[in-house]
């Protein structure tokens with residue numbers, strides 16, 4: 180991290196909440212579930228499907244983790260009531276992975292059952308490398324009991340091709356990402372070109388084994404190669420879609436949609452938006468540069 184990054188990041192807690200709120204407003208739907216649903220409805224009217232995420236992570240209290248389950252079942256119910264094409268996406272440490280794998284499994288298991296009853300999907304997200312092994316174990320257990328669950332894999336991590344190989348046979352649904360957590364060079368690609376090459380290779384590997392892949396990216400150069408990949412293989416929109424973050428590079432979404440690709444937008448919400456945004460920015464200062472650059476462009 181550069182000295183400038185360090186100075187800027189150290190001032191984050193000093194930024195008044197209304198200004199932070201304005202900065203975050205493009206990327207976060209609001210504090211409440213009804214605000215997230217309204218945002219999803221707006222996106223649906225523009226032809227985009229959605230993913231709904233309650234902001235939060237690193238819960239170390241069982242009662243709190245079970246409250247998160249309750250919030251997510253309410254989110255799934257609200258998506259159903261609004262007849263939206265959307266599903267919930269949940270971080271393992273938000274449902275207690277740091278307390279125990281069994282607790283995280285139990286909460287995912289209950290939520291997957293609830294979502295299945297509503298005809299909805301559930302995505303298990305991926306956090307930093309310290310959680311990868313446990314998250315994959317929880318996912319594999321979950322997958323044995325539910326057909327409506329998927330995982331996230333990170334191309335940044337050197338282990339990912341081996342993880343793909345090791346996943347049990349059967350239907351598989353993966354959101355492929357570069358990986359938001361900066362990881363040490365011993366276990367991860369660090370150069371942008373290598374992360375991109377690994378993304379393409381992992382995606383091809385996933386298609387080879389018949390997986391459905393959500394291509395979560397805003398990297399238009401890499402997306403062009405991904406489109407080439409799906410076109411060459413003659414894959415339909417039942418095998419892939421683009422996924423994007425709310426507020427990030429919207430002109431690209433339109434371009435892809437007009438070109439016949441499905442685009443699903445990730446909509447985060449929740450009262451913990453400020454603490455969550457600050458933690459995220461601290462973990463990945465590049466993100467801070469993206470946000471500032473995009474915000475300046477948006478306001479100019």
Ligand SMILES: Cc1cc2nc3c(=O)[nH]c(=O)nc-3n(C[C@H](O)[C@H](O)[C@H](O)COP(=O)(O)OP(=O)(O)OC[C@H]3O[C@@H](n4cnc5c(N)ncnc54)[C@H](O)[C@@H]3O)c2cc1C
Pocket residue numbers: 304305306331333354356357358359360395396397398399422423424427428444445466469470473
């Ligand atoms: C739907 C979705 C779900 C995700 N889930 C996970 C997950 O579970 N685990 C995980 O580790 N990572 C997750 N990520 C984040 C992902 O790993 C990357 O960090 C992120 O997508 C940026 O990589 P990129 O492929 O867009 O390429 P980049 O090269 O990083 O970005 C391309 C361009 O997009 C813009 N951009 C990208 N991100 C932002 C941003 N946040 N704000 C403003 N501008 C931005 C910038 O202009 C940048 O130049 C998710 C991403 C998406 C889209």
